Amino acid sequence: MTTAKITPKVLVIDDDNDLRYSLKRVLSGRQYEVLEAASGEEGLIMAEKHCPHVILLDNRMGGMSGMEALQHLRGINPNAMIILMTAYGTTQTTIEAMKFGAFDYIMKPFDLKKILSLTESAIAASSDLDKAGKEESVPAVSKEDIEGGIIGSSxxxxxxxxxxxxxxxxxxxxxxxxxxxxxxxxxxxxxxxxxxxxxxxxxxxxxxxxxxxxxxxxxxxxxxxxxxxxxxxxxxxxxxxxxxxxxxxxxxxxxxxxxxxxxxxxxxxxxxxxxxxxxxxxxxxxxxxxxxxxxxxxxxxxxxxxxxxxxxxxxxxxxPLRERKEDVSQLIDFVLKRLARDSKTEAKLISPEALALLNKHDWPGNVRELENLIYRSAVIAQGEMILIKDLPQELVRAVGSPPGPKVPKSQSEPVALEEEPLHAVAPAAAETLLGHLAIDPYDAVYADLREAHGINILEHAERALIARALQDAGGKQVKAAEILGMTRATLRKRMDQYDLG
Ligand SMILES: Nc1ncnc2c1ncn2[C@@H]1O[C@H](COP(=O)(O)OP(=O)(O)OP(=O)(O)O)[C@@H](O)[C@H]1O
Ligand SMILES: [Mg+2]
The missing domain is CATH 3.40.50.300 (P-loop containing nucleotide triphosphate hydrolases)
Known part of the structure; x- marks a missing residue:
């Protein structure tokens, strides 16, 4: 006796038309029958009518959310393997999705190859289930929410x-x-x-x-x-x-x-x-x-x-944290926000340079070390931003050189960053800084200044930054040098050069 080969059915539930289209194209290429639904509500009807083997389900949709749909779908069609797709991955969503019986979870934007291989394993698991003839029961879960205190998108x-x-x-x-x-x-x-x-x-x-x-x-x-x-x-x-x-x-x-x-x-x-x-x-x-x-x-x-x-x-x-360094900045952000909540103050920020430096560290004490370091640095930081000078200097020395920024021998001296150009330290951070300053070397105003008046854009920007720092520091040169991340001697030199005395 031969058994007819069944074409696996995949239902895509997503309100993004383009994404549904791309998924349909790649999945049809694998000889799957692809069904589409543009909302959770429509998805439930389709699931009931067609009994798909695998369901690709978007988490954030207008109307019924993916998580809600997931719970209904498990009731309608307990054998379907559900893969939750979301651009808004949080720890709790992942945990909840698995608790509600999702087969797996994928974060957007994803590689189409990855979703294909995930769909394939879901189909394999689904036919296993059919063979065994067992129905997975949906675990009864309390709605109790955990306090969202675990970070990690790695x-x-x-x-x-x-x-x-x-x-x-x-x-x-x-x-x-x-x-x-x-x-x-x-x-x-x-x-x-x-x-x-x-x-x-x-x-x-x-x-x-x-x-x-x-x-x-x-x-x-x-x-x-x-x-x-x-x-x-x-x-x-x-x-x-x-x-x-x-x-x-x-x-x-x-x-x-x-x-x-x-x-x-x-x-x-x-x-x-x-x-x-x-x-x-x-x-x-x-x-x-x-x-x-x-x-x-x-x-x-x-x-x-x-x-x-x-x-x-x-x-x-x-x-260990060194194997998931992509979590470092999110952890820092989390620790700073929690600290602000506990001390009822505004959350401090961390400068891109300080962050770039911390990203080079190997964190032998893992998250506990990160937590302690951020607490300490946030207390030391005088302004609203944690700068390199606020980090433990042993760490700055150890990871910062070479090829990182130069660090002064004595702790009382401000960090001399100008000897190591910003673009060599962290290109992305330098870009962000330019964005904040709204400096665009191709801007017509600058082009005009350059051509008509021979003004050098770097000097122009540097002069403006120094003037601003001096103003913020109430004329105190030590403080201004600290804000700018340059030595006091260099600041004096520049002040003479730009006639800012
Ligand atoms: N993923 C994470 N997100 C947020 N905070 C975290 C995370 N992992 C650890 N922490 C924090 O780091 C600190 C250390 O975590 P925890 O005490 O759970 O570590 P541990 O593995 O039990 O360490 P040990 O083996 O030394 O006991 C805690 O304050 C914890 O809240
Ligand atoms: Mg422990």
Missing amino acids: SAMQEVFKMIGQVAASDVTVMITGESGTGKELIARAIYQNSLRAQKPYIAVNCAAIPENLIESELFGHEKGSFTGATNQRIGKFELCDGGTIFLDEIGDMALTTQTKILRALQEGEIQRVGSSETIKVNVRMLAATNKPLEEMVKEKTFREDLYYRLNVVRIQLP
């Missing part, structure tokens, strides 16, 4: 957000690994906040901070008189957390004897208070994190192999 972080969405609704144990300061604690909390246990307790235990002889009593409780100092009965964190989520942070620092008990809690769902033979049933979801190399510890027998496999059901490996 593809590595987008993958992390997808994983959060995929694992949040199940009770699976998640192991979060990554260097110090990469955000393991933040991710654990996001999993909890997006889980079905979000209304239940969440208890984080830092296994490294509790002395070995106390950790068992902390976790499992103890009976009165079970050891010296146990003057009262104590209820442990596992019992307190019944029905909720327990986050075992720094699990690589846990003693072997405690590991055995954790394993039992995980496997049997039961614990014993220290000094008691009674077993108590507990229902907790466990999340764990460490920056220790657990695999090596297993080989060295300092971490139980069976516990390792039990915890490592799903692994979220957080990438």
Whole structure:
């Protein structure tokens, strides 16, 4: 018996006519039947009528939003693989999309090749589903919003957000690994906040901070008189957390004897208070994190192999910041805005030169280092903008030379930027600055000044900038030099040259 080959059906829901047209062209080229809908509402009707295998769904549309449509579509056609497309990617959208059962998520503008390969894998997954004849259930999700506090538009972080969405609704144990300061604690909390246990307790235990002889009593409780100092009965964190989520942070620092008990809690769902033979049933979801190399510890027998496999059901490996430098400027912006919110002031900005310099740094302390550095620099910065001189000078020296900007030996001296032309430091930053100043060398006014009066545009602009800085600094040369990023000696020279004394 032969089975007729089915042509895969792809439904494109997007209010952008041009995009629908391009998608239709490339997808039809792959022998897919392509259906189109220009709104979420129309999309639902089409999905009901045609039962597409794959749906490419825009997130931002007039009328029903993509996220809303996604939830309805999952009800109408649970076997369809939905790919959410959006130009407005945020952490929460990615997490939500995956939670609501999207197959994947792609940010606009995208490469048509990428969407093609994604559609292909969605079609493969969809026929797998047909074969298995199973219907994925839509997880019931609370509308609870996480506080949008996780930043990351790099593809590595987008993958992390997808994983959060995929694992949040199940009770699976998640192991979060990554260097110090990469955000393991933040991710654990996001999993909890997006889980079905979000209304239940969440208890984080830092296994490294509790002395070995106390950790068992902390976790499992103890009976009165079970050891010296146990003057009262104590209820442990596992019992307190019944029905909720327990986050075992720094699990690589846990003693072997405690590991055995954790394993039992995980496997049997039961614990014993220290000094008691009674077993108590507990229902907790466990999340764990460490920056220790657990695999090596297993080989060295300092971490139980069976516990390792039990915890490592799903692994979220957080990438170090140096491998996702595209997130740096967004993180800085986020930290500055949060700082402004907390101190009820206007958010400071960061100068393009300072940003260019920070982009060269490798961030061994990851996001925590970035956070501390920005807090510190924002406090030091006197104006509304963080300048190179406000950054820690050791860092400026380390990453700034060579080929970065020259840095003075002494901290009291302003940074001498004029020896290293701006265009050599950061071309994009220089462009932005020109944009702010509205200086266009091809402008008719300048052409006229140049030809009729022999005026040099650079000198003209420099003179105007110095005059402005002197005015802003109330005539104080040290301050003006600082604003301009030049030494006081150079400023004096220029003032003489332009007759600005
Ligand atoms: N993606 C992110 N967006 C915003 N803030 C972040 C992000 N990642 C980390 N942070 C911030 O950086 C700091 C360090 O994060 P966290 O404590 O979660 O790191 P960690 O991986 O647990 O580090 P350690 O291994 O040292 O415990 C926190 O203040 C956290 O809020
Ligand atoms: Mg931590």
